[in-house]
Amino acid sequence: MKKVLIAFLLLALPLISLNAQNKKAEKEAEGIAKFEKAKAAIEAKEFVIVPDTYEKSDGSPETNTDEANFLSFEEGSIFLQGTIICGNSFTNKTAVNSIDQKVDKKGNLTVTMQVSGSAITARIEIQMRKGGNYADVIVTPTKGAARKFSGEIVPKSEAKYYKRPNVV
Numbered sequence: 001m002k003k004v005l006i007a008f009l010l011l012a013l014p015l016i017s018l019n020a021q022n023k024k025a026e027k028e029a030e031g032i033a034k035f036e037k038a039k040a041a042i043e044a045k046e047f048v049i050v051p052d053t054y055e056k057s058d059g060s061p062e063t064n065t066d067e068a069n070f071l072s073f074e075e076g077s078i079f080l081q082g083t084i085i086c087g088n089s090f091t092n093k094t095a096v097n098s099i100d101q102k103v104d105k106k107g108n109l110t111v112t113m114q115v116s117g118s119a120i121t122a123r124i125e126i127q128m129r130k131g132g133n134y135a136d137v138i139v140t141p142t143k144g145a146a147r148k149f150s151g152e153i154v155p156k157s158e159a160k161y162y163k164r165p166n167v168v
Contacts, residue, residue, distance in 0.1 A: 031131040038133035038153040048159035051149035
């Protein structure tokens with residue numbers, strides 16, 4: 001009986017290990033697919049970032065639950081909405097003055113933009129690590145403090161956000 005049990009365990013261990021490797025490979029493939037989809041949305045200039053978390057003025061992290069806070073690139077303009085994103089309650093429509101996109105040696109993507117509008121002029125830096133669509137964003141306005149937040153980059157067609165009608 002012991003020999004049968006030991007033989008069964010010896011056969012089961014490689015199968016368990018193989019199953020764990022398959023799950024890891026599936027997860028990595030899913031992450032790369034999300035990264036490529038987000039990268040394509042950035043290149044098409046039709047994407048939205050709704051923050052999951054943001055940095056409060058004292059530097060501590062906070063969770064965002066409001067879909068009215070977002071950064072979007074649509075129809076050739078950057079829209080910044082919500083105090084988390086731009087420090088005011090307007091929907092700020094800005095023109096993109098310059099955009100620079102770089103991929104580092106590890107495959108991480110960094111997008112830097114200079115934007116200007118009637119209520120805000122800022123530098124926006126988006127950093128997305130390879131293997132997912134989650135990005136860290138820093139909005140540095142010419143007047144006021146920098147805003148830092150993190151969230152998923154998704155194509156505009158798949159995004160869930162609330163755009164107010166008071167576009168400035």
